[in-house]
Amino acid sequence: MQLLGQATDIAPYANWMPPMLSEHGGQIDNLISVLHIFMAILFVAWGAFLTYTVIRFRARAGHKADYHPVKGKASKYAEIGIGLFEVFLLLGLSMPVWAAYKNNPPKADDRxxxxxxxxxxxxxxxxxxxxxxxxxxxxxxxxxxxxxxxxxxxxxxxxxxxxxxxxxxxxxxxxxxxxxxxxxxxxxxxxxxxxxxxxxxxxxxxxxxxxxxxxATTERVKREMIQEFPVADVDWYRLRHHVAVQDYQDESGQVILKEGEGIGLSREAGEKKLKTLRDVTDTIKMQPRNPLxxxxxxxxxxxxxxxxxxxxxxxxxxxxxxxxxxxxxxxxxxxxxx
Ligand SMILES: [Cu+2]
The missing domain is CATH 2.60.40.420 (Cupredoxins -  blue copper proteins)
Incomplete structure (x- = not known):
């Protein structure tokens, strides 16, 4: 099963899960994706039900509130259904993944x-x-x-x-x-x-x-995570854990940002550096300082x-x-x- 979180190659940090670089990680990611999808369905369904009841049972002339609980069969079945569903999430999805992992520690002579x-x-x-x-x-x-x-x-x-x-x-x-x-x-x-x-x-x-x-050697991961950022738009915050992959110099040959160097750990220093960089280049190539x-x-x-x-x-x-x-x-x- 291929779902949202299962990164099969080394990709830069983005909006969803961090890059996945271990053998067993795909299973964990699948589980996280499945749970998110189920929870999204529950969220939408409960939200719709709430909206329906708020409108259907609103206060209006000619209607009197009834404070006794509804004794219908439907609500009882809904509760049982949700209970069974949660048992399935735990016993059917989560525990097998955890058991497959926890019951198979690597052998002492091979680790x-x-x-x-x-x-x-x-x-x-x-x-x-x-x-x-x-x-x-x-x-x-x-x-x-x-x-x-x-x-x-x-x-x-x-x-x-x-x-x-x-x-x-x-x-x-x-x-x-x-x-x-x-x-x-x-x-x-x-x-x-x-x-x-x-x-x-x-x-x-x-x-x-x-x-x-x-x-997934550190060297390769770093190489794969090189990204080119537009200096005009990028914020210090986005780049504070990145380092340059090459030197950037101004016309006189003075190095403004050295290979392996970050733009600064404080906002003030970083923004100053970005400002000077804007005069000499449109984009900067950077990679994460600590990808792992x-x-x-x-x-x-x-x-x-x-x-x-x-x-x-x-x-x-x-x-x-x-x-x-x-x-x-x-x-x-x-x-x-x-
Ligand atoms: Cu701690």
């Missing part, structure tokens, strides 16, 4: 495991490193600058572990198994483009999994809105390269004999 730990207001990630074993952690070792997940320095399994803040690095085409938890309050780990969302509960570790589509965003989907405090991180997706070789560079350097000394 990349990452721990994602929410914290007011950042995402911390913990990788087992080349040995594939997570080092022991304990809250007493947590250090905001150098050890955000609280790795035990005495555990040899943790020596090659990788910690990142605000960046999750994963290979495409391979099941990713994220073990989600929290340091403080309830957060919600959500990657809209992958169609995953899981509450983070302090004291619990809850897994969620997905496979990024084979062709992780957000917190649970109102978790006063800076909840900026609790964001980015997913970087690589092909197998690119992922290996990232891992090689990210592994703490002293590992080479510790494991030098292997």
């Amino acid at each position: 990349v495991e990452v721990r994602a730990i929410g914290e007011q207001f950042q995402w911390n990630f913990h990788y087992p490193g080349p040995d594939g074993v997570f080092g022991r952690t304990n809250a007493k070792f947590i250090d905001a600058a150098s050890n955000t997940v609280g790795l035990d320095p005495d555990d040899p399994a943790g020596k090659d572990d990788i910690q990142t803040i605000g960046e999750m690095h994963i290979p495409v085409g391979k099941p990713i198994y994220v073990r989600v938890s929290s340091k403080d309050v309830i957060h919600s780990f959500a990657i809209p483009t992958m169609r995953v969302k899981q509450d983070c509960i302090p004291g619990m570790e809850i897994p969620i999994w997905f496979t990024a589509k084979e062709d 965003e992780i957000i917190c989907a649970q109102l978790c405090g006063n800076s909840h809105f900026k609790m964001k991180a980015q997913v970087f997706t690589y092909d197998a070789a690119g992922y290996q390269e990232w891992m090689d560079n990210a592994v703490p350097k002293e590992v080479e000394i510790d494991f030098g004999g292997f």
Whole structure:
């Protein structure tokens, strides 16, 4: 079934769903589309019924209000019908999709495991490193600058572990198994483009999994999302999370907007930049700065809105390269004999 939300290719952010870049996401999108269509029908039908009753039973001369409830069969059948319909939505549509997903976690030897730990207001990630074993952690070792997940320095399994803040690095085409938890309050780990969302509960570790589509490497996604904007019409707000894909210079050769640079994070700076750009070009080519965003989907405090991180997706070789560079350097000394 092909419905509204099922993006089959990488498309820029638009008015409906965000780009869909995971293997299982099509099913979720179908469900969302079907529910929207059903709810639209219900909305129109109830609206029509309300309009009918308001007109039909309006106050007018010669008519007296009757406050006793109607004891007709029709209303009873309508109520039963709506009840059955809602049971169908739940048992017939939603639960099978959820069960197919939840009952089939990727096998332990065929998945990349990452721990994602929410914290007011950042995402911390913990990788087992080349040995594939997570080092022991304990809250007493947590250090905001150098050890955000609280790795035990005495555990040899943790020596090659990788910690990142605000960046999750994963290979495409391979099941990713994220073990989600929290340091403080309830957060919600959500990657809209992958169609995953899981509450983070302090004291619990809850897994969620997905496979990024084979062709959804960050580089390709960025390339596919390049858009050309008319400088005369576009507003700073629309472009505040975009970066230029080439240099823009004025006649004297002075660069006004550099490749990889945004137009400014405040409205004032952005509008000033757009104004100067109008003199040198009609359109600007830009791409999203963070096309694969992780957000917190649970109102978790006063800076909840900026609790964001980015997913970087690589092909197998690119992922290996990232891992090689990210592994703490002293590992080479510790494991030098292997
Ligand atoms: Cu949060």
